[in-house]
Amino acid sequence: MPELPDLEVFRQYFDATGLHQRIQQVEVREPRLLEEITTDRFRTAVTGHQFEETRRHGKYLFGILENETAVIFHFGMTGFLQYYQDPEMEPDHVRVLFTFESGYNLAYDNMRMLGKVGYTNDPESYIRNQDLGPDVFNLEYDEFEQLLGKKRGMLKSAFMDQNTMAGLGNIYTDELLFHAGFHPKMQVTDLTKDQIHLLFDTMREVLRTAIDEKVNPERFPPGYLLGHREEGEECPKCGRGRIQKIKVSSRSTYFCPAHQGEGMKDEG
DNA sequence: AGTACCACCTGACGGC
DNA sequence: TGCCGTCAGGTGGTAC
Numbered sequence: 001m002p003e004l005p006d007l008e009v010f011r012q013y014f015d016a017t018g019l020h021q022r023i024q025q026v027e028v029r030e031p032r033l034l035e036e037i038t039t040d041r042f043r044t045a046v047t048g049h050q051f052e053e054t055r056r057h058g059k060y061l062f063g064i065l066e067n068e069t070a071v072i073f074h075f076g077m078t079g080f081l082q083y084y085q086d087p088e089m090e091p092d093h094v095r096v097l098f099t100f101e102s103g104y105n106l107a108y109d110n111m112r113m114l115g116k117v118g119y120t121n122d123p124e125s126y127i128r129n130q131d132l133g134p135d136v137f138n139l140e141y142d143e144f145e146q147l148l149g150k151k152r153g154m155l156k157s158a159f160m161d162q163n164t165m166a167g168l169g170n171i172y173t174d175e176l177l178f179h180a181g182f183h184p185k186m187q188v189t190d191l192t193k194d195q196i197h198l199l200f201d202t203m204r205e206v207l208r209t210a211i212d213e214k215v216n217p218e219r220f221p222p223g224y225l226l227g228h229r230e231e232g233e234e235c236p237k238c239g240r241g242r243i244q245k246i247k248v249s250s251r252s253t254y255f256c257p258a259h260q261g262e263g264m265k266d267e268g
Numbered sequence: 269a270g271t272a273c274c275a276c277c278t279g280a281c282g283g284c
Numbered sequence: 285t286g287c288c289g290t291c292a293g294g295t296g297g298t299a300c
Contacts, residue, residue, distance in 0.1 A: 001293055032277095059294075077294050078278080093278085112278050114294055153270050162295080171293040229293095250272065252291080 002059055002075035002115075004137060004167030005210035010073075010081050011056045014063065014106075017083035019051050021100040030095040033110065035072065035118035045119050046071060046098070055123055057135050058166025062123045070123045076114030082107045136167040137207055144200050148188055155191075155263075156184035156248045168203075170251045171226065172210065176203050177260060178225040178237065184248045184255055186263025195262075229254045 002010070026046050028039040037045075046065070055062040061073040073079075082091045085104045096108040096117050108117060120126040134143060147165055151158045158164060159173045168176065177184050180202040182195070191199070210226075213219035217227035223237045231245040231254075241258025 003293060006293080074294085076277090077292065079294095110277095112276090112292085112294095114277060116295095151269095157270075160294095169293055174293095226293095249270090251293095 001215065002077070002079055003169035003172050004059065004135075005172065005207055005215045007056050007059055007061055007075070007167075008137070008211045009214055010075070011054045011061055013081055013083070014051070014054045014061070017104075018063065018081075018098070018100075018106045019053065021102055021104070022050050023047055023098050024101045025097075025099040027097040027099070028095075029097065030113060033095050033113055033115065033117050035116040037119050042117075042119055045069065057123075057127050058132050058162055059169070060127070060130075060132070060166075062120075064123070069119065069121050070126075072116070072118035072120055072123075072126065073108060074115045074117075076110055076112060076116075078112040079108065079110035079115040082109055131163050133161075133163055133165040136165045136203065139165060141197070141200050145193075145196050148191065148196055148199075151188045153188060154185045154248060155182055155188055156251075156253060158188045160249070160251070167207075170253075171229075172206060174229075174254055175206050175210075175225050178255060179206060179223075181259055182262045183260050183264045184246075184253050190263055225254060235259065 023046055026043045028034060028042060031039045034042055049065040049067060051063045052066045053064045055064060059074065063071040063073065065071070083104060083106050084090065091107060091109040093109050093111040094107040095110050095113065098106045133147065148158065151164060155177060156173055159168045159176065160170065174184070176199065180199050209220065220226055225236065228236045228243060231243060233243045235241045235243060235256040235258060238256060238259040241256040243254055244257050246253050
């Protein structure tokens with residue numbers, strides 16, 4: 001699931017469960033997931049410390065320890081956190097497990113192992129080194145306009161590029177373009193200033209809604225694409241078109257040809 | 269610089 | 285029931 005809204009919910013979850021407790025034990029069940037650090041060094045760095053706060057940048061989450069160093073979490077496509085006491089409650093694919101003195105556990109679960117867990121002395125420089133663009137949810141309009149102004153290519157590719165701005169993935173880029181009414185293949189360079197404004201406002205709205213509703217599709221207001229990503233389904237927004245599935249930059253892309261014609265010469 | 273493709277992984281699902 | 289291809293909300297490398 002993990003795109004910006006999911007990450008924000010993970011962060012809130014972490015804040016509500018994993019802070020201000022001494023870490024008694026760290027279990028690395030899949031060393032392959034560790035980024036540029038050995039299991040031994042990771043365990044030594046973290047054991048005996050405690051998480052004091054969290055920070056999120058795009059799709060990265062940082063658990064900041066009291067000594068200002070940080071554990072880095074990236075969730076790939078299937079990662080999530082789970083906090084529990086009873087071992088019976090342990091999820092199926094725990095890759096890294098933090099056990100607190102209280103006896104509670106914070107598990108990093110990731111079935112497909114496409115994510116990573118790391119450790120850094122300085123989250124800010126880590127973000128720089130990853131070449132991540134600014135977080136899309138902590139972005140002023142002026143900067144947004146400036147960043148898009150430097151891009152070429154298709155809208156969908158531009159928004160999914162984490163080096164331009166960080167946080168949107170396949171699902172929420174589709175959702176954004178769905179609500180703003182733009183074809184995913186529209187060229188960024190064809191956007192007018194008004195359209196960039198519309199994209200910015202729509203992006204904030206979509207992300208805000210997703211976070212507020214805890215990324216649960218059933219809680220989303222009517223008219224959202226999420227939960228209706230199915231070819232041929234009646235468009236939940238305009239009711240006129242049927243949802244179409246295409247590939248854009250080799251990712252499955254769902255859109256409504258009836259109300260997302262904006263920016264395309266031909267018709268869908 | 270943008271795009272298309274491959275690779276990294278595991279699991280679910282549909283067709284035969 | 286079993287096998288097989290395809291697909292999945294991410295990212296990094298490579299080649300054109």
